[in-house]
Amino acid sequence: MATRIIIIGGVAGGMSAATRLRRLDETAEIIVFERGRYVSFANCGLPYHVGGVIEERSALLLQTPESLRSRFALDVRTEHDVTAIDRDARTVTARDTRTGETMTETYDHLILAMGGTPRQTTPVGDDAPPVVTLRSVEDVDRVTEVLASLPAMTTARAVVMGAGFIGLEATENLVRRGLAVTLVQRGTHALSPLDPEMASPVADELARHGVDLRIATTVEGLTPTGVTLSDGSDIDAQLVIDARGIDPASHLAASAGLRLGPSGGIAVDEHQRTDDPRIFAVGDAAEKTDAVSAEPTLVTMAGLANRHGRAAADVIAWETGHLDAPPAAASPALGTAIVGLFDLTIALVGWSEQRLAAAGRAHRVIHTHPTDHAGYFPGAERMAMKVMVDPGTGLILGAQIVGGHGVDKRIDVIATAMHARLPAVELAQLELAYAPQYASAKDPLNMVGYIADNLASGVADTIQWHELPRAMDAGATLIDVRSPQEYAAGGIAGSVNVPLDALRDGIDALPPGELIVHCQVGQRGHTAARILTQRGRRVRNLDGGYLTWKAGAHASERVGAPIPA
Amino acid sequence: MATRIIIIGGVAGGMSAATRLRRLDETAEIIVFERGRYVSFANCGLPYHVGGVIEERSALLLQTPESLRSRFALDVRTEHDVTAIDRDARTVTARDTRTGETMTETYDHLILAMGGTPRQTTPVGDDAPPVVTLRSVEDVDRVTEVLASLPAMTTARAVVMGAGFIGLEATENLVRRGLAVTLVQRGTHALSPLDPEMASPVADELARHGVDLRIATTVEGLTPTGVTLSDGSDIDAQLVIDARGIDPASHLAASAGLRLGPSGGIAVDEHQRTDDPRIFAVGDAAEKTDAVSAEPTLVTMAGLANRHGRAAADVIAWETGHLDAPPAAASPALGTAIVGLFDLTIALVGWSEQRLAAAGRAHRVIHTHPTDHAGYFPGAERMAMKVMVDPGTGLILGAQIVGGHGVDKRIDVIATAMHARLPAVELAQLELAYAPQYASAKDPLNMVGYIADNLASGVADTIQWHELPRAMDAGATLIDVRSPQEYAAGGIAGSVNVPLDALRDGIDALPPGELIVHCQVGQRGHTAARILTQRGRRVRNLDGGYLTWKAGAHASERVGAPIPA
Secondary structure (H helix, E strand, O other), X not given: OOOEEEEEOXXXXXXXXXXXXXXXXXXXXXXXXXXXXXXXXXXXXXXXHHOOOOOOHHHHEOOOHHHHHHHHOOEEXXXXXXXXXXXXXXXXXXXXXXXXXXXXXXXXXXXXOOOEEEOOOOOOOOOOOOEEOXXXXXXXXXXXXXXXXXXXXXXXXXEEEOOOHHHHHHHHHHHHOOOEEEEEOOOOOOOOOOOHHHHHHHHHHHHHOOOEEEOOOOEEEEEOOEEEEOOOOEEEOOEEEEOOOEEEOOHHHHHOOOOEOOOOOEOOOOOOEOOOOOEEEOHHHEOEEEOOOOOEEOOOOHHXXXXXXXXXXXXXXXXXXXXXXXXXXXXXXOOOEEEEEOOEEEEEEEOOHHHHHHHOOOXXXXXXXXXXXXXXXXXXXXXXXXXXXXXXXXXXXXXXXXXXXXXXXXXXXXXXXXXXXXEHHHHHHOOOOOOOOOOOOOOHHHHHHHHHHHHHHOOOOEEOHHHHHHHHHXXXXXXXXXXXXXXXXXXXXXXXXXXXXXXXXXXXXXXXXXEEEEOOOOHHHHHHHHHHHHOOOOEEEEOOHHHHHHHHHHHHHHHOOOOOO | OOOEEEXXXXXXXXXXXXXXXXXXXXXXXXXXXXXXXXXXXOHHHHHHHHOOOOOOHHHHEOOOHHHHHHHHOOEEEOOEEEEEEEOOOOEEEEEEOOOOOEEEEEOOEEEEOOOEEEOOOOOOOOOOOOEEOOOOHHHHHHHHHHHHHOOOHHHOEEXXXXXXXXXXXXXXXXXHOOOEEEEEOOOOOOOOOOOHHHHHHHHHHHHHOOOEEEOOOOEEEEEOOEEEEOOOOEEEOOEEEEOOOEEEOOHHHHHOOOOEOOOOOEOOOOOOEOOOXXXXXXXXXXXXXXXXXXXXXXXXXXXXXXXXXXXXXXXXHHHOOOOOOOOOOOOOEOOOEEEEEOOEEEEEEEOOHHHHHHOOOOOEEEEEOOEOOOOOOOOOOEOEEEEXXXXXXXXXXXXXXXXXXXXXXXXXXXXXXXXXXXXXXXXHHOOOOOOOOOOOOOOHHHHHHHHHHHHHHOOOOEEOHHHHHHHHHOOOEEEEOOOHHHHHOOOOOOEEEOOHHHHHHHHHHOOOOOEEEEOOOOHHHHHHHHHHHHOOOOEEEEOOHHHXXXXXXXXHHHHOOOOOO
């Protein structure tokens, strides 16, 4: 008898599982229940349809139940709400939300791919602006409808709750449609997984496009004309986007007695299997293993959902004799992510400095400001790069990059290096493709490797921007080794200017005690530190130079307090 | 007494060694001899100054002897030709080519970084167009002078000898200046390290920009008005660029009795040391170890030169007590390379299929045609990707990518994976950054990993474009599973059209014997093959689909013979 497989959820993870299963087993019965009206839609494209970047709504609909039936012989049931799982009977009960009809289907294997649900209750009010999430095609239709109803979009305002990935994309696309946007963020900076100095360019970019960013603020409630914020202010708004993140949709699994993990996601083993051997879970509803801590975690990324959907299919196919060997165990999750914000690209992987510090994990930090390609070739764009390194193992713990061209490339190489467990110093050995319009002969990542090597070998010692005030209070002398022109254009209070090329002759005039050197990005500072160290001075180089310090200072100004407090 | 270090060659490798040495040892005496007038210039930018892309000549000059003296206390002697090395006396004899003065300097450590010399004698003629290489600032000045002397550049023609990386860059930049260009290539396609079907878009791009590409042709000699080609034809030309590649400049080393390797480069150990413990060699003059074969090889890339220059400096600093530990052994060389050609980007790493076949190395081949980012987001550009895999170890042996956006990113990730010795199937596990304007949820490299997995597990079996004629001669039936519209727009002779969505119903009508399926790029073909395989048919999927086949067919047409012959 044919194997009977039920999949709950028909987007990324569920549909990857369904199509892979079919390719491995022509005889299986495969039923996919999807609560929404659409399956396999481009959820990461939703904000861009709001903004008109993706013009055709149909471009979001990658597959239909009909196309999936004809190509993959799948039984796809949209607008079906699964209400119960009976593990003893191995049945699933679903309700057709159009007709109210309920049905019970048996399974040999069950795959849970329900995704997430909004983290907090989205407020609604009869006499209040509409509040919409951006999770489904229906959501986008709703937003489109609201936008169409606005008399003049240039005078309309939207409030976006949450400055995470979706919140930033929503903001950009509403601005693109002509709306004024107030972006309300509970944390102290946009994109919480970033460290504050790395989030500083994000705040600048939002300001440059007229976005009203409110940090350390929440939406307290709706009013007839907009929202009330936690600081007591009222904001007029004709539309509110709720982008405050999601929790794993694990309610159904919990009701069926399946084990949830500490994160609230469905607990699975390295083959996506729950504690019921017949049931698998993938995607945003399922827990991952964190690559940095090896602890259970949640990572809500489409790529992982697809991969784990395929892996679950492979396990089932192996158990039913349609694959000769079981699939490899799932790799731990790095949490690689990227977002575009107007002309900025922001990418990250692994843990932030703040998260490492909070967890008490030892770490070294490296800030650089390389250009995406050779500076002598036109169009080179500067990026800010930050890499965290485990001083014990030398492994890369995380990275953050903010800039324009070439950001996506560097985060992918770092993610690959982390996956392969290459030590940070090995970045220096990578043989990356170089022609002047694409990179530099010493790629930014090679340079990070060299810096990691210098820190590990003791050739270099650095100080972080947020450690500078304490060191100066303790009597350290800060030497700005840039040119007098750069120094005059803006420096750090309390610094003295001794340009690098004059340093050898000026050493005897320097005061005793600890020296801290800095330049614009850290490179001349390194040479200066080497000169001074070899003359017997105790020296640290300000990591990332003036640019990182300034970004940190701006972050502190925005919060209104030194960071870390 | 201070350590005395002499470096011969002041560009990439030599200057990286000199500056690193200074940062590690303030007391060393460091002398750099450079034959040319300039040190540390941007040699990879030279063709782009010819084309006016890099407008200012000064942008090519990254450092001067004066700047290197003031910042790094280096004694840089340009226009000095080193004529002899006396290893017993530990001296170097050099001649100031401006004054004719000779000098002899002693060394404790010597670093050879002389680069390369043109592979073949560049022809000259009194009554003939100027023939120029593109290796130095002086070369570019010469080209600029010739171009300035042409009465009307729109009627002028240049001949470029050699369609390698420099030859292609020279061609593009001469076209940009308004010249007609004949590009003369000894081999059967442009960019010999590519396989012929991957070089097909290169030929198309050259044709699209009016370049007259002559394959399997050489320049036999100069005439008063141009050149004579090996096919007997005469080409009018006012300028000839010699870009036929370089040999390692190992003559001086050989004269000093240092061991050369089988490649003709200076033999070095994993710390760049020659067979004289006081002498190191780096850059294009020195041999590398090939990452695929573990044999000595030549790889003429600026990145490796820089890295090995730094490594040589580290060894010397360690031996003289300025570094606590020796540097890590040099990684084997992958030969990662990239070149822009008008709107095309061409990148490669490792070995080609042709090279593997010629060496008798077992290999699997994977062709794909992904877009650089999600197809539903505007502006997605298709690329052609090819990856060679060792069927025994599963390791990646090489890759070639031709396209637009995103080519550089993917080659860098593959190079990183090769460096880390990740098996090809691990590409599926890479957690690469995804937002729709940057990538796809299943990145092109994840897809290559899935295909590698299917080939390794036996879930898929493929046939290469050049194997198709023989299989069809042997009686295989070729089934085109694309839509009738696609089939009508152009298919492979002898194929029958059974669209994928009609395949399950049409199986019984298929003839007996081997089946070969194909679609546009290989993906629908894979699903078709799975359907047919599970019905007991012997099936192979045409790797890379119609697009790869067509590129191969065009390559064969250009050569005028089937490939492989």
